[in-house]
Amino acid sequence: MKLAYLYKKMALTSLISAVIFSLISCKDQSANIGSQAPDLAVFNLQGQKVELQQFAGKKLLLNFWSETCGICIVELKQLQQLAEKYPDNLQILAINIDGERGDTQKSAVKNQLILPIVKDQLNITAERYQLVGTPTSFVLDPTGKILYKFEGLISESKLLALFKDP
Helix, strand or coil, X not given: CHHHHHHHHHHHHHHHHHHHHHXXXXXXXXXXCCCECCCCCEEEXXXXXXXXXXXXXXXXXEEEECCCCHHHHHHHHHHXXXXXXXXXXXXXXXXXXXXXXXXXXXHHHHCCCCCCEEECCCCHHHHHCCCCCCCEEEEECCCCEXXXXXXXXXXXXXXXXXXXXX
16 A cells, blocks of 8 residues: 555656656747747757757757658768768757657667767757658757758758858
8 A cells, every 4th residue: 555655656756847847948939030049958869968059159950850750861861971071061960859769879870870969858849949840950050040941851952052151
């Protein structure tokens, strides 16, 4: 009897903690072209929090992707090739939205991805950026303002223009 009570108490405490974290983390932010980019709520594959401030002063492409999206993997490989060719022009952050169900590390190794990859565990970032599907990309200027939004696969010519224009 005491054990059941203890489990219920632990479950309730965990639930309350999750709700409080969600309320604190979910500021009313939106991703509109010309506006400041919403904060990220993501962690790298080593479990460290990653924030937009880490990319301040650099042009940044945020690419939202899923492991089950074949087009996403194709686009990530294109982004990786261009990032290697033009390393100083545009930074890339690949944001995986599969949460707990995906094995992002395994997918990165399988697809030979060496781009900076982060996980949006609770889909807070996807909500802030009003994500409808994948792949979706946002290009931010060095001050963090949103310059472009691309839904679906970005054409090679547009990608090349983004990388060639510092």
